[in-house]
Amino acid sequence: MMYVSARLNSLTMIEQLYYTRYFHDRIFDIDGGVYSLNVGIVGYGVYIPIWRIRVDEIAKVWGHDPNTYREGLGVEEKSVPSIDEDTATIAVEAARNALRRAPEVPPNNIGAIYVGSESHPYAVKPTAATVAEAIGATPSLTAADTEFACKAATAAIQACMGLVSSGYIDYGMSIGADTAQASPMDALEYTAAAGGAAYIIGKSKVIAEIECTYSYTQDVPDFWRRDGDIYPRHAGRFTGEPGYFEHVVKCTLGLMEKAGLKPSDFDYAVFHQPNAKYPLRAATMIGIPLDKVKPGLVVPWIGNTYSGSSLIGLAAILDIAKPGQRILMTSYGSGAGSDSFSLMVTDAIEEKRRLAPPVRYYIDRKVYIDYATYIKLRRMFKGVDY
Amino acid sequence: MEFPLYKKRDVAIIGIGSSKFGERWDKSLRELAWEAAVPAVEDAGIQGRDIQLVIFGNMSGGLFVGQEHVGALIADFLGLNPTPAIRVEAACASGGVALFQGYLAVASGLYDVVAVGGIEKMTDVPSDRATLALTGAMDSEWEAYFGATFPGLYALIAQRYMYEYKLSRETLAEVAVKNHYHGSMNPLAHFQFKTSVERVISSPLVADPLRRDDCCPISDGASCMILVPADKARKYTDTPVYIKACTVASDKLALFEREDIVTLKATVEASRNAYRIAKLSPTDIDVVEAHDCFTIAEIIALEDLGFVRKGEAGRLYEEGETYVGGKLPVNTDGGLKAGGHAVGATGIKQVVELVKQLRGEAERGRQVSNAEYGLAQNVGGSGATVVVTIVGR
Numbered sequence: 195m196m197y198v199s200a201r202l203n204s205l206t207m208i209e210q211l212y213y214t215r216y217f218h219d220r221i222f223d224i225d226g227g228v229y230s231l232n233v234g235i236v237g238y239g240v241y242i243p244i245w246r247i248r249v250d251e252i253a254k255v256w257g258h259d260p261n262t263y264r265e266g267l268g269v270e271e272k273s274v275p276s277i278d279e280d281t282a283t284i285a286v287e288a289a290r291n292a293l294r295r296a297p298e299v300p301p302n303n304i305g306a307i308y309v310g311s312e313s314h315p316y317a318v319k320p321t322a323a324t325v326a327e328a329i330g331a332t333p334s335l336t337a338a339d340t341e342f343a344c345k346a347a348t349a350a351i352q353a354c355m356g357l358v359s360s361g362y363i364d365y366g367m368s369i370g371a372d373t374a375q376a377s378p379m380d381a382l383e384y385t386a387a388a389g390g391a392a393y394i395i396g397k398s399k400v401i402a403e404i405e406c407t408y409s410y411t412q413d414v415p416d417f418w419r420r421d422g423d424i425y426p427r428h429a430g431r432f433t434g435e436p437g438y439f440e441h442v443v444k445c446t447l448g449l450m451e452k453a454g455l456k457p458s459d460f461d462y463a464v465f466h467q468p469n470a471k472y473p474l475r476a477a478t479m480i481g482i483p484l485d486k487v488k489p490g491l492v493v494p495w496i497g498n499t500y501s502g503s504s505l506i507g508l509a510a511i512l513d514i515a516k517p518g519q520r521i522l523m524t525s526y527g528s529g530a531g532s533d534s535f536s537l538m539v540t541d542a543i544e545e546k547r548r549l550a551p552p553v554r555y556y557i558d559r560k561v562y563i564d565y566a567t568y569i570k571l572r573r574m575f576k577g578v579d580y
Numbered sequence: 581m582e583f584p585l586y587k588k589r590d591v592a593i594i595g596i597g598s599s600k601f602g603e604r605w606d607k608s609l610r611e612l613a614w615e616a617a618v619p620a621v622e623d624a625g626i627q628g629r630d631i632q633l634v635i636f637g638n639m640s641g642g643l644f645v646g647q648e649h650v651g652a653l654i655a656d657f658l659g660l661n662p663t664p665a666i667r668v669e670a671a672c673a674s675g676g677v678a679l680f681q682g683y684l685a686v687a688s689g690l691y692d693v694v695a696v697g698g699i700e701k702m703t704d705v706p707s708d709r710a711t712l713a714l715t716g717a718m719d720s721e722w723e724a725y726f727g728a729t730f731p732g733l734y735a736l737i738a739q740r741y742m743y744e745y746k747l748s749r750e751t752l753a754e755v756a757v758k759n760h761y762h763g764s765m766n767p768l769a770h771f772q773f774k775t776s777v778e779r780v781i782s783s784p785l786v787a788d789p790l791r792r793d794d795c796c797p798i799s800d801g802a803s804c805m806i807l808v809p810a811d812k813a814r815k816y817t818d819t820p821v822y823i824k825a826c827t828v829a830s831d832k833l834a835l836f837e838r839e840d841i842v843t844l845k846a847t848v849e850a851s852r853n854a855y856r857i858a859k860l861s862p863t864d865i866d867v868v869e870a871h872d873c874f875t876i877a878e879i880i881a882l883e884d885l886g887f888v889r890k891g892e893a894g895r896l897y898e899e900g901e902t903y904v905g906g907k908l909p910v911n912t913d914g915g916l917k918a919g920g921h922a923v924g925a926t927g928i929k930q931v932v933e934l935v936k937q938l939r940g941e942a943e944r945g946r947q948v949s950n951a952e953y954g955l956a957q958n959v960g961g962s963g964a965t966v967v968v969t970i971v972g973r
Contacts, residue, residue, distance in 0.1 A: 259784055262784040266784075429706060432703070
């Protein structure tokens with residue numbers, strides 16, 4: 195693109211118009227079809243902490259019926275961060291795995307790093323700068339933390355797409371990572387988990403081309419955490435219909451309309467996974483068979499990793515997808531909005547995905563802990579100087 | 581005391597309207613009133629300006645949506661100012677009491693055209709706040725203060741009843757199964773799906789023996805009716821439905837103060853008076869709307885209303901006689917369990933359903949054939965207020 199810009203200056207106005215339109219059409223819109231943004235994922239990586247706590251263990255402490263929660267949420271266990279793990283360390287681990295899958299990308303060639311999270315260790319002091327430093331991307335880059343509940347990182351992928359496709363940077367990295375907070379005894383406690391995923395966006399050697407993206411946003415008070423509050427609060431069942439389903443379903447339908455695609459055009463679909471029931475129901479509402487969703491459904495074994503949720507699900511699909519297959523991903527962030535993506539897997543996937551551990555590795559790598567240990571690891575004991 | 585002490589004239593219902601019940605996050609309190617009142621006015625073939633008095637039942641607009649002064653709000657939003665508009669409250673019997681007040685206003689000869697309604701918007705607050713608001717319907721000093729909740733109180737009733745009359749867990753579940761079956765055919769019902777005994781008895785335990793599917797939901801909704809003197813009803817409609825009796829009785833607020841917790845004395849008292857005023861007996865009733873806030877409540881209601889002897893209601897459910905087509909169809913709109921329980925609206929919603937049944941306007945599959953008389957029982961709290969209304973063609 196920089197080459198094109200330089201050329202334009204030496205052309206007549208008519209020629210400039212012609213060229214601008216030619217490239218505009220090529221880059222941004224093709225009649226009635228899929229976008230050709232010419233950008234895609236060049237590397238991806240995930241990280242999930244080793245500790246797990248079972249739903250039954252939490253239910254035992256509160257005197258809840260474990261079957262109600264296990265079956266109601268479709269979740270067996272959730273990941274728990276270790277005492278020295280936080281969003282920054284999870285983001286770094288995921289970023290390193292993403293770089294392993296993109297050996298052609300020198301870290302200092304990454305022009306933008308964004309970390310989307312609800313649990314940045316600092317209210318003021320960017321996680322993104324820590325990650326950039328740790329992976330050797332500093333100092334010539336832009337970096338920022340983003341916040342949009344659980345979809346902060348998919349919004350950042352869109353920002354990277356803009357910066358890359360415009361030629362402003364060569365590579366951008368978006369990371370979604372969380373050590374999700376939940377008030378003890380709240381229904382959220384059964385699912386709020388820890389984990390993250392990193393995606394490198396670029397133009398060459400892409401493993402999945404991003405064909406199209408569409409977003410859907412409205413001001414909806416379904417789930418929130420005010421500044422200074424320790425735990426998020428939510429509006430119970432209101433988080434369902436007017437929150438998750440309104441946005442996930444309409445955003446996905448919007449994407450399909452924009453891209454001229456129908457449910458049967460997709461080989462896999464990933465939706466934000468606050469529990470196992472919501473994404474499956476959303477798929478049914480959209481008309482996508484459940485066996486296209488289940489391969490990316492990781493929530494039963496790791497819980498809801500908030501900003502990492504849909505992106506770890508996407509990684510689980512990239513771990514198994516074949517070249518030429520099309521993947522749908524729709525994130526959801528309370529407050530509320532969704533970002534929907536259509537991805538086309540390329541030949542490059544075969545050689546690259548072997549370069550870092552798959553999602554399955556992290557799901558299987560686990561050690562169970564009891565509730566007291568969980569409280570220790572989450573630093574929730576009062577009066578203890580950790 | 582003999583009733584009625586004095587009645588100047590009979591009362592007829594000439595128009596009915598109900599909103600869709602459920603989680604109505606798309607509508608505010610006032611919009612729900614509109615959704616019920618406008619169809620009622622249109623059904624009656626009158627104009628808003630013809631209405632001389634508005635009475636709405638509403639349990640707790642203050643705790644649910646921060647809105648008191650609900651009477652004036654409704655008159656304002658419906659464009660009825662300066663018509664007198666009053667909100668009445670008797671917990672979950674607020675709607676029934678609104679009907680009672682409207683009935684008095686017309687029967688006494690003071691008013692000719694009265695709109696009575698009920699309304700509640702409960703899902704704008706989290707369920708713990710809604711539970712707290714509902715707790716206000718019990719004896720706050722002697723029950724709520726010590727941690728009682730309504731599922732807890734009705735669970736005590738259920739435990740005692742099951743112990744005394746050997747009611748099985750499965751039979752109790754049949755109440756919910758039947759109400760869901762009826763609700764599945766009612767487009768205004770909160771839950772429009774069928775359920776099964778297995779599903780009910782394996783749903784999460786709330787207060788032993790009551791499970792989630794024994795309990796009615798928290799709903800948003802509104803219902804409205806237009807009352808006129810019986811002798812003027814034919815001027816408005818060819819299908820008036822007459823209020824044969826509308827009675828209210830009260831009882832001890834706290835459950836533990838009652839001699840017998842498996843009978844609601846207020847139901848017995850109000851229904852006995854209602855039958856006498858209407859000059860009818862339980863065998864004349866073709867369709868019943870009973871206040872099934874919990875499955876056990878419907879079982880007890882059928883006994884207290886005199887349809888069967890104490891301890892025998894279970895058999896009606898085992899034999900399927902409470903379904904449409906059975907000997908005693910109960911809660912043909914799905915009741916509170918499937919139809920929804922927007923507390924202030926319920927007493928009116930029940931009678932709206934009876935009017936539909938008597939006019940023959942219920943949806944296919946849930947229309948009782950040739951219903952002539954219907955009875956509604958609307959309970960406040962655990963039975964401290966009960967309104968019984970008998971309507972006939």
